[in-house]
Amino acid sequence: MSLEDRIRNGLEFDDDTYYFLSHVYTSLVAQVHSVVVTQKNFQYLRVWRARSFGPAKFSEEREECTYRITQDIFKFYVVPPDPRIGKAIEYFGKEYLLEIAVYDNHQEVLKTVNSGDFLLLNNVHVGSKNKIHTLSIHGGGVTDYNREIAQIPADFADPKFRLFRRRCARIMVSYIKESVLQPCQMDDDKNYIRFKNYFDLVAQVHSVVETKRGFKYLRVWRARQLGTAEREKSKENTMFYVTTDIFKSYIVKPDSRIGHAVKHYGKHYLLEIAVYGNHQNVLQTLNSGDFVVVKNIHATHKSVYGNLTTILDLHEDGTRFNRGIYPVPNNCNDPQFRLYQRTCRRMLELFTDEGVFKEFEIERRISLNHPHVELMNRSLPRENIEEKLSEVVEESVQAESSSADSEDTMCAKPYSKIEIGRSIAVDYFTKRSKRPYHFLTHAHTDHTRGLDLTAARPVYCSPQTALILPKIMGVDPKHILDGTIHPLELMRPHKFEGFQVTLFDANHCPGSVMFLFEGYLIDEFAGGPVLCTGDFRADKTFMNRLDGPLNFLSELRLARVYLDNTYFKLDLEFPTRKSAQKILIKEIKAKRDKNILIPLHRLGRESLLEETSRILKEPIIIYKEKLEIAELLNHFKKKIETRKSNRKIEVVKKEHNILKSVYLILSRRNSRILFQNSGV
Numbered sequence: 007m008s009l010e011d012r013i014r015n016g017l018e019f020d021d022d023t024y025y026f027l028s029h030v031y032t033s034l035v036a037q038v039h040s041v042v043v044t045q046k047n048f049q050y051l052r053v054w055r056a057r058s059f060g061p062a063k064f065s066e067e068r069e070e071c072t073y074r075i076t077q078d079i080f081k082f083y084v085v086p087p088d089p090r091i092g093k094a095i096e097y098f099g100k101e102y103l104l105e106i107a108v109y110d111n112h113q114e115v116l117k118t119v120n121s122g123d124f125l126l127l128n129n130v131h132v133g134s135k136n137k138i139h140t141l142s143i144h145g146g147g148v149t150d151y152n153r154e155i156a157q158i159p160a161d162f163a164d165p166k167f168r169l170f171r172r173r174c175a176r177i178m179v180s181y182i183k184e185s186v187l188q189p190c191q192m193d194d195d196k197n198y199i200r201f202k203n204y205f206d207l208v209a210q211v212h213s214v215v216e217t218k219r220g221f222k223y224l225r226v227w228r229a230r231q232l233g234t235a236e237r238e239k240s241k242e243n244t245m246f247y248v249t250t251d252i253f254k255s256y257i258v259k260p261d262s263r264i265g266h267a268v269k270h271y272g273k274h275y276l277l278e279i280a281v282y283g284n285h286q287n288v289l290q291t292l293n294s295g296d297f298v299v300v301k302n303i304h305a306t307h308k309s310v311y312g313n314l315t316t317i318l319d320l321h322e323d324g325t326r327f328n329r330g331i332y333p334v335p336n337n338c339n340d341p342q343f344r345l346y347q348r349t350c351r352r353m354l355e356l357f358t359d360e361g362v363f364k365e366f367e368i369e370r371r372i373s374l375n376h377p378h379v380e381l382m383n384r385s386l387p388r389e390n391i392e393e394k395l396s397e398v399v400e401e402s403v404q405a406e407s408s409s410a411d412s413e414d415t416m417c418a419k420p421y422s423k424i425e426i427g428r429s430i431a432v433d434y435f436t437k438r439s440k441r442p443y444h445f446l447t448h449a450h451t452d453h454t455r456g457l458d459l460t461a462a463r464p465v466y467c468s469p470q471t472a473l474i475l476p477k478i479m480g481v482d483p484k485h486i487l488d489g490t491i492h493p494l495e496l497m498r499p500h501k502f503e504g505f506q507v508t509l510f511d512a513n514h515c516p517g518s519v520m521f522l523f524e525g526y527l528i529d530e531f532a533g534g535p536v537l538c539t540g541d542f543r544a545d546k547t548f549m550n551r552l553d554g555p556l557n558f559l560s561e562l563r564l565a566r567v568y569l570d571n572t573y574f575k576l577d578l579e580f581p582t583r584k585s586a587q588k589i590l591i592k593e594i595k596a597k598r599d600k601n602i603l604i605p606l607h608r609l610g611r612e613s614l615l616e617e618t619s620r621i622l623k624e625p626i627i628i629y630k631e632k633l634e635i636a637e638l639l640n641h642f643k644k645k646i647e648t649r650k651s652n653r654k655i656e657v658v659k660k661e662h663n664i665l666k667s668v669y670l671i672l673s674r675r676n677s678r679i680l681f682q683n684s685g686v
């Protein structure tokens with residue numbers, strides 16, 4: 007039997023016969039309340055089915071002889087209850103709760119569940135011990151005992167399952183309906199139009215959509231505009247709306263009458279609310295046309311493609327504020343609500359004969375959720391650059407589809423600075439930048455432009471970068487105020503106001519790091535964590551780390567990536583450090599009687615030079631600034647044994663101006679220049 011069939015089987019469970027069950031095995035579908043470990047180290051999966059088990063009139067009697075986890079035997083939560091399910095059980099009583107002892111192989115599954123998940127529990131043993139009613143899932147798998155705990159996929163479309171899930175969502179909030187319905191008594195003009203920071207509303211569901219970036223939007227209408235007509239017209243231009251470009255799919259399709267009504271009256275009749283975290287569970291239980299109360303919506307203004315836009319968010323958690331989406335029960339008698347419901351119905355009657363409603367052109371290709379990627383271009387006036395010209399490009403959101411015809415749209419437009427919200431700038435130090443926190447990925451001069459260490463403006467970087475920065479910038483440490491350079495340890499989060507940052511090795515040059523920004527301010531700006539790569543080398547060593555110490559990165563859903571890149575050419579073979587070294591040594595050996603000039607930046611290739619000198623057994627002369635910086639980083643400390651040689655191998659300052667390089671060769675006759683553009 008397939009999982010789908012087994013789930014369907016579980017959905018057949020009849021609560022009313024449960025009372026009579028004893029010493030049998032049964033299968034059922036339920037929603038997770040919590041997972042608990044007892045003092046004797048038994049593991050209990052606690053679930054509910056949004057009703058009492060057995061006929062209600064027997065439930066009290068039954069409750070008296072049912073095994074229960076009490077405070078005395080409770081040890082700790084493996085999975086704490088979602089506060090809403092927790093409160094519902096408190097309200098309806100323990101007879102709504104099933105506590106199932108879980109044994110052996112099934113305990114593994116418990117580690118992966120969350121409160122609110124829907125599970126298939128296959129082959130649960132209903133037993134009794136000393137006249138106490140017990141439930142257990144014993145060891146053994148699907149194949150041998152037809153026994154399992156399985157997650158039910160969110161998109162499982164069986165109508166019976168959808169109904170069950172809807173019932174859970176409704177019962178969960180039914181008992182708080184009085185307080186929840188307060189928004190019905192509000193005056194739209196006064197309360198909604200101002201878009202106070204946080205507000206509640208009652209509305210009718212238009213649809214639920216997922217965008218290409220994986221955001222979920224609850225779209226509602228209120229059968230009227232928000233606020234007075236004149237003010238509303240101007241508001242329409244500044245509201246955020248889901249467009250065809252970013253639309254991916256419907257989770258709940260619009261009822262055609264509501265669709266036509268909004269189309270007729272204008273988009274300012276529509277409110278689109280980004281829904282995060284646990285509140286997304288409710289979205290799947292909605293139908294277009296349902297009435298919902300949405301509590302604690304956050305209205306913010308932010309710049310989207312340069313335009314000030316009003317955005318509505320329902321952040322995750324927030325039980326303190328009763329934050330959530332509460333379906334209004336059909337039998338709600340609140341007079342205000344009744345009136346409102348009638349208004350909606352009357353208006354929709356006008357659109358009964360409009361036919362099928364079409365809104366977005368639905369693409370049939372398969373889409374993947376990629377983060378929004380910004381590719382950095384540091385192309386600058388040539389005389390200013392020391393590092394190789396790199397390309398930085400902003401990739402538009404369209405790169406999200408993996409299909410062949412969208413591959414073309416992956417080309418990106420230049421993007422020359424990283425500013426995250428109003429707080430953070432990365433590798434961007436112009437005096438104009440008013441952001442309080444400046445971060446530096448590494449000390450190459452194309453990333454430090456505008457950085458003034460004497461200006462008493464703090465810069466955050468890795469400890470190695472902090473060590474060499476004054477020397478690289480040519481500033482006497484005496485002139486740098488205390489606290490200007492802030493070294494941040496790698497691989498652990500550092501907290502700032504409204505965000506945190508984690509640094510990790512970018513595998514580019516000494517001290518080079520990537521920055522991972524997370525937190526409330528970052529979510530508000532990008533909708534999730536943001537990664538700034540800086541220059542990096544994604545070779546085997548680096549990629550292996552993604553499976554090791556950096557594996558937390560692969561689990562993150564990045565909302566945005568700022569990608570620095572040197573070439574951004576997919577067809578270009580990029581030599582490994584090892585093969586680059588081999589070529590270098592071979593070339594130097596081949597030119598036995600020639601002096602060799604190796605143009606290099608002040609920072610980088612220290613190990614390459616050490617190794618090369620050791621293998622060739624020839625001294626390599628390094629220019630003063632580079633040597634001093636390398637020594638700060640503990641390079642060139644060990645003596646390398648060399649033979650006497652008739653020619654000179656010399657590291658010279660790397661010039662970007664090709665004429666300067668030619669001049670250099672001409673001025674030093676009998677010399678060869680190697681590795682002008684190595685990218686090593």
Ligand SMILES: [Zn+2]
Binds near residue numbers: 448450514515
């Ligand atoms: Zn660099």
